[in-house]
Amino acid sequence: MATEKVDVVVVGAGWYGLCAAKTYLQVHPETNLVVLEEAATAGGVWAKHRLYPGLKSNNQYGLYDPNLGTYEYPDFPMKPFGVEPATHIPGEVVHEYLVAYATKFNVFDKIRFNSRLGSAEYKEDDNQWLLTIGSEGGAPKTLLTDKLIMATGITSEPFLPTFKGSETFGAPLFHAKDLLQHSEELLKNAKNVTVFGGSKSAWDAVYLFASKGIKVNWVVRSKGTGFCWMAPPKVTPAKKWIEKLVTTRFLCWFSPCIWDEADGYAGVRNFMHGTAIGRGIVDTFFGILGGDVATLNGYDKHPETKKMKPLTNPFFIASTLSILNYPTDIFEYVRNGTVTIHIKDIDHLSPGQIHLSDPEKPDELDTLETDALICSTGWKYKPHVKFLPEGIEKDLGVPYINKEIKDYADEELTQKADAEILKKYPRLANQPTINPKYESLTSDSEHDDLNRPFRLWRLIAPPTKQFRNSITFCGALMNLDTSITAHIQALWSVAYLTNKLKPAEEKSEDDIKWEATLWSRFGRWRTSGGFGRRYPDFVFDSVAYFSHLLKDLDIEPFRKTGVFSQVFYPYGPEDYVTVVDEWLEKSEKKPAAVTA
Known part of the structure; x- marks a missing residue:
């Protein structure tokens, strides 16, 4: 042709x-x-x-x-x-x-x-x-x-991890992207489902089934990055709409930005990020923002919701911040036991079962009976x-x-860029450790190992x-x-x-x-x-x-x-x-x- x-x-x-x-x-x-x-x-x-x-x-x-x-x-x-x-x-x-x-x-x-x-x-x-x-x-x-x-x-x-024993699992195992293709059957017949991952799509899947009275086991890796930040639509003590906060120039100044020269107000930005007093103000702002979200969500009011507290510092996140857009309180399903939180790792699968490992108890495996495994495990970028x-x-x-170069950071131009960034924004040198036990979910070179x-x-x-x-x-x-x-x-x-x-x-x-x-x-x-x-x-x-x-x-x-x-x-x-x-x-x- x-x-x-x-x-x-x-x-x-x-x-x-x-x-x-x-x-x-x-x-x-x-x-x-x-x-x-x-x-x-x-x-x-x-x-x-x-x-x-x-x-x-x-x-x-x-x-x-x-x-x-x-x-x-x-x-x-x-x-x-x-x-x-x-x-x-x-x-x-x-x-x-x-x-x-x-x-x-x-x-x-x-x-x-x-x-x-x-x-x-x-x-x-x-x-x-x-x-x-x-x-x-x-x-x-x-x-x-x-x-x-x-x-x-x-x-x-979508990125769908491979699990040992998946060939004998016998139940639906799919990425959250394909939830529509399975939702009708599962909502009609499932007694319990398992959701794997802590991103917004995982929250959505959990809410979908829990709100219909279906038991949900929510597995978030102990060796992963935890739950994403989920904020109510209104945050800060002033109860401002969060999606409007992030496009207000005054509040944008609290964020270091490498392309800020086109947006003016260089003096204000230099003060906010180039002085100890300014950086203290910035840290206070993000501390208030994160603390307000945690308080509004009531993480510490119940032992199960406490497991859902994000591991990441709110200063170092961006689009992983999401919004609670559900008609009812998703946390209530966790508190009343419809949803059970497991901070564990999937060791292997067997017919109709998921076997979880716990680093605190390496010789023991927990077994979950399930009618489906829904993976909210991200995307091949x-x-x-x-x-x-x-x-x-x-x-x-x-x-x-x-x-030729194992790490992108080893390249000469990259090292020059790093030096420029940290000179302009020294606050960024103090990087957090999100999870000291972190391990990549996969060694797939098409996903995690792109250096x-x-x-x-x-x-x-x-x-x-x-x-x-x-x-x-x-x-x-x-x-x-x-x-x-x-x-x-x-x-x-x-x-x-x-x-x-x-x-x-x-x-x-x-x-x-x-x-x-x-x-x-x-x-x-x-x-x-x-x-x-x-x-x-x-x-x-x-x-x-x-x-x-x-x-x-x-x-x-x-x-x-x-x-x-x-x-x-x-x-x-x-x-x-x-x-x-x-x-x-x-x-x-x-x-x-x-x-x-």
């Missing part, structure tokens, strides 16, 4: 992929663009096959204004979708919203469903990408494209696409194994000019401001891919490589209690990140009127509605006819 030629390929039809496709078409409506999606429906994490019963967004709609949400594209309001103010958005509504967005902006008909990208080969002579695509039930196809936008994110390829020619992952800035994390320039583009502005990565990060990040990253990508981004032209190869290394390495120090060692993971640093990208685009980063508003009012999608039009105007282009 002949190779098909297109102008642009976007891989992924979730928040980032849909927005990247929409923005490219908004700027260049004549573009022959294709979106590849391996699932049968759009939405990414909100695709139909992932919408298990009770799934809701962490974000709440209409916190301050019944007409404004925090989980919506700036130029496509969620209000018409009927979400009640100050409520978490049902998963079905998020899916409907994303499909409507894709339809409104003429992206939906560009999506090729059930199309999994297997390999992407860079053709240096022509500066093009040859893509090999597998479709269900058909022979592989090839596409040749001038521009490639990878928007698969980092929650698309390395893109599942095979990049060719062999070995170009390093130059692309995506995770890989560097066999080179993401290293993208501006967290989007390769750290080199050798690919001549032909590829970007949207959504290769985690924060709490998905919709805004997708909106601004998409515009930045379009400017970069069409050679209209001044910094990309003006900066040298060495400058780009240095900045990419510095930003990447910052995650190792700033969010070591989260995922910063693997990929960009931040919360309080989002507004500064948006400012940096907007300055690259020559767009005003301060989106509010007056200093008081800039400092003390939270930012939201409504502050970034016009950024594409502003860029088009500065680029002396007429906006395409795509109004929301």
Whole structure:
């Protein structure tokens, strides 16, 4: 079969992929663009096959204004979708919203469903990408494209550990990603289930079954990182909405940020992080924040809930912070015995049974009878696409194994970045020990042993000019401001891919490589209690990140009127509605006819 030629390929039809496709078409409506999606429906994490019963967004709609949400594209309001103010958005509504967005902006008909990208080969002579695509039930196809936008994110390829004895287990054993496929049968017939892991998806699975009266054994590894931080929607003694706290510039100053220069107020930040008094204030703030969450959750009020106290220091986490979005009190199911907490490790499986080991009692094993084992065990953060020619992952800035250097920290440029980071933010040198008994869940080289994390320039583009502005990565990060990040990253990508981004032209190869290394390495120090060692993971640093990208685009980063508003009012999608039009105007282009 002949190779098909297109102008642009976007891989992924979730928040980032849909927005990247929409923005490219908004700027260049004549573009022959294709979106590849391996699932049968759009939405990414909100695709139909992932919408298990009770799934809701962490974000709440209409916190301050019944007409404004925090989980919506700036130029496509969620209000018409009927979400009640100050409520978490049902998963079905998020899916409907994303499909409507894709339809409104003429992206939906560009999506090729059930199309999994297997390999992407860079053709240096022509500066093009040859893509090999597998479709269900058909022979592989090839596409040749001038521009490639990878928007698969980092929650698309589940990591499912292997257990000794799994071949005889005989009961459903699956990743939380596939909960929908098993939930109906289990909710109807199961007497007890086991949930393995302490992340937000584990909490969701526990609540789903416990709220229906089904006994849940919740296993969290004694050699792992414990339970994630789960906060009520309102925190601090002032009872502020947490998702608005993290986009308020005044509170962002409490977080060290390596890209803070684009966000102004350098004097305040230098005081907060460069002086002993400032660092004391910062530690006090995060201590109050963490203490307030612990008090509101009542961990110490019961011996079982006490086991759920996070091991991580709240200062060193980011997107692992999640929100209690359940209609009833999940902790009550722990207190009344519907949920039993086991801080132990899975030794092996046998027919219908899970055998747990306890480091405190190495000669004893506890046995759990169970009707299912649900694993909330994270994701393979390395893109599942095979990049060719062999070995170009390093130059692309995506995770890989560097066999020449055992540890990324051993590289000279990395050591220089570490020194720069710790000089600017000495507080970060005092790293916590999360769990002295910690052991990796796996030695799978595709998951835990990648000694080179993401290293993208501006967290989007390769750290080199050798690919001549032909590829970007949207959504290769985690924060709490998905919709805004997708909106601004998409515009930045379009400017970069069409050679209209001044910094990309003006900066040298060495400058780009240095900045990419510095930003990447910052995650190792700033969010070591989260995922910063693997990929960009931040919360309080989002507004500064948006400012940096907007300055690259020559767009005003301060989106509010007056200093008081800039400092003390939270930012939201409504502050970034016009950024594409502003860029088009500065680029002396007429906006395409795509109004929301």
